[in-house]
Amino acid sequence: MTDQNTSDTSTTDSRPLRVAVVGAGPAGIYASDALMKSGVDVSIDLFERMPAPFGLIRYGVAPDHPRIKGIITALHKVLDKPQVRLIGNIDYGSDITLDDLKRFYDAVIFSTGANADRALSIPGIDLEGSYGAADFVSWYDGHPDVPRTWPLEAEKVAVLGVGNVALDVARVLAKTGDELLPTEIPANVYEGLKQNKALEVHVFGRRGPAQAKFTPLELRELDHSPNIEVIVDPEDIDYDAASEDARRNSKQVDMVANTLQDWAIRDVGSRPHKLFLHFFESPHEVLGEDGKVVGLRTERTELDGTGNVRGTGKYNDWDVQAVYRAVGYLSQNIAKLPFDEQAGTVPNEAGRVVADDTVEGKGRFMPGTYVTGWIKRGPVGLIGHTKGDANETVANLLEDRPDLPGAEDPREEAVIEFLEGKGTPYTTWEGWYRLDAHERALGEPEGRERVKVVERAEMFEASEPGKKA
Known part of the structure; x- marks a missing residue:
C-alpha cells in the first residue's frame, strides 16, 4: 500500500x-x-x-x-x-x-x-407563466434544490415539444392530484397538484405525426387515465414520402402514427380534462399582457417531401395562460x-x-x-x-x-x-438503504410504496443518522 x-x-x-x-x-x-x-x-x-x-x-x-x-x-x-x-x-x-x-x-x-432546459428563442418566452419543463419535472419529482411550490393557476396550458418529456409534463398537468397520490410524490407536490386548475392541455409539435419523438407505450399511456380525454385533429394526420418511408423502416414510428390516427377518427368523449395533441404548429410567439402569458401564437407548417416542414404564413392564436417548453435538456x-x-x-x-x-x-x-x-x-x-x-x-x-x-x-x-x-x-451506499427504508416507512400508513423525502437535511439525517450535513 x-x-x-x-x-x-x-x-x-x-x-x-x-x-x-x-x-x-x-x-x-x-x-x-x-x-x-x-x-x-x-x-x-x-x-x-x-x-x-x-x-x-x-x-x-x-x-x-x-x-x-x-x-x-x-x-x-x-x-x-x-x-x-x-x-x-x-x-x-x-x-x-x-x-x-x-x-x-x-x-x-x-x-x-x-x-437544464434548452433555450427557445421566440418573443415572450420570458413572460411570467412561461416555464422550462426541466424545472417543473424537478418540482414534481421532489428535487431538494427547487422551490417547494409551483404556480398552477392556469386553466389552459401549452406544452411545446413532442418528446417523452413533453408527454410527462402534459400528463402530470392533466391528471388530478388524487390520481398521482398513490405514487411516491411528496406531500408538497400532492398539495400543489390538488390546487391545479388546468382543464385543457395543448401539446404542440412543428412537424407531423411521423416525426414525433414519443415512444409508443408512453403515448398510449396518455389514454389510460379516467380523467383525460386525448384529442387529435384529423387535419393533423398527414405524411409525405419521407414520412411514409420512416413508417416503413421503423416499427416504433408506425405504432405512434397508428395510435394518433386512431385517436383522430374517434368521437370525443366526456372525460373532464382535455389533452390536445397538435401537429404542424410551430411556436412563433408567447403572447403577453401586463407581463403575464395570455396566449400562444403558432405558424401553421406543411411537409416539404423530406420529412421537414416549411412555414405557410398562416398563424393561429391559442388561448392559454401558461406555456411549458419541452424542447430538450442541456x-x-x-x-x-x-x-x-x-x-x-x-x-x-x-x-x-x-x-x-x-x-x-x-x-x-x-x-x-x-x-x-x-x-x-x-x-x-x-x-x-x-x-x-x-x-x-x-x-x-x-x-x-x-x-x-x-x-x-x-x-x-x-x-x-x-x-x-x-x-x-x-452519504454512502449503506446510507441509501437507510433512506430507502425511511421513505418506504413514510408511505406505509397510506398503502403507498414510498413517499419521497425532499429536504436535504432530512435526506442526510435518514441516510447517515448522527452526522451533520
Whole structure:
C-alpha cells in the first residue's frame, strides 16, 4: 500500500485500477458496471451531488412511471458490488476538484447528465407563466434544490415539444392530484397538484405525426387515465414520402402514427380534462399582457417531401395562460473541462476528452479524463442507450491504461481522509438503504410504496443518522 505522501506514477498492474465516476445516475452506474465486467481489477468511487443516487431515474422520470423506475432494480445490483463505493452529497468543483480527483485516482469519468432546459428563442418566452419543463419535472419529482411550490393557476396550458418529456409534463398537468397520490410524490407536490386548475392541455409539435419523438407505450399511456380525454385533429394526420418511408423502416414510428390516427377518427368523449395533441404548429410567439402569458401564437407548417416542414404564413392564436417548453435538456459546464456551449457537451472522441486552450492537457486528449452519457453525446435517446456510451468509454479507458498518469495516493481511504479533513459531509451506499427504508416507512400508513423525502437535511439525517450535513 502506498504511503499517503508518496507519488505512485507506476503502472496499476500491482494494485486495482482506481477510477472516479462523477455522477451516480444511469450513465455513471453503467460505466461502473462496464469497468467491473471488463475483467480488470478495479476499485471505483461513484461521486454524486445529491444525497441519494440514481440521478435521472429519481429526479427526471414522472412519478407515475413505475415501469421505468424499475430500472433502479438493475442499477441497485451494480451498486451492491464490493468494487464500487458511493460517495454522495459531494459537489464536484467545490467539495472536490479535478486536481483532487487526479491525486486519488488513475482515471476520472464524468457522467453528469443534463438537467437544464434548452433555450427557445421566440418573443415572450420570458413572460411570467412561461416555464422550462426541466424545472417543473424537478418540482414534481421532489428535487431538494427547487422551490417547494409551483404556480398552477392556469386553466389552459401549452406544452411545446413532442418528446417523452413533453408527454410527462402534459400528463402530470392533466391528471388530478388524487390520481398521482398513490405514487411516491411528496406531500408538497400532492398539495400543489390538488390546487391545479388546468382543464385543457395543448401539446404542440412543428412537424407531423411521423416525426414525433414519443415512444409508443408512453403515448398510449396518455389514454389510460379516467380523467383525460386525448384529442387529435384529423387535419393533423398527414405524411409525405419521407414520412411514409420512416413508417416503413421503423416499427416504433408506425405504432405512434397508428395510435394518433386512431385517436383522430374517434368521437370525443366526456372525460373532464382535455389533452390536445397538435401537429404542424410551430411556436412563433408567447403572447403577453401586463407581463403575464395570455396566449400562444403558432405558424401553421406543411411537409416539404423530406420529412421537414416549411412555414405557410398562416398563424393561429391559442388561448392559454401558461406555456411549458419541452424542447430538450442541456448539460451544464463542468469546471476544468472544455465545453461546447451550443451542443451542451464536453468535446470528446469516443469518450476521451479532447484538450483545448482552456484546459491543461498533453497532446490531443486530457490524460485520464473521460465522459459518458448525455454530457458525452447530448440528451437524446432512452436511458438504456447510455449502456453503449459506457461500454465505448470504458473500452478506451482500458486501452489507455498503460499510459495513465497514475494516482499520487491510490489508497481507498485517502479520499475519505481528504473529505473528512475538510469537514465535508457525505452519504454512502449503506446510507441509501437507510433512506430507502425511511421513505418506504413514510408511505406505509397510506398503502403507498414510498413517499419521497425532499429536504436535504432530512435526506442526510435518514441516510447517515448522527452526522451533520
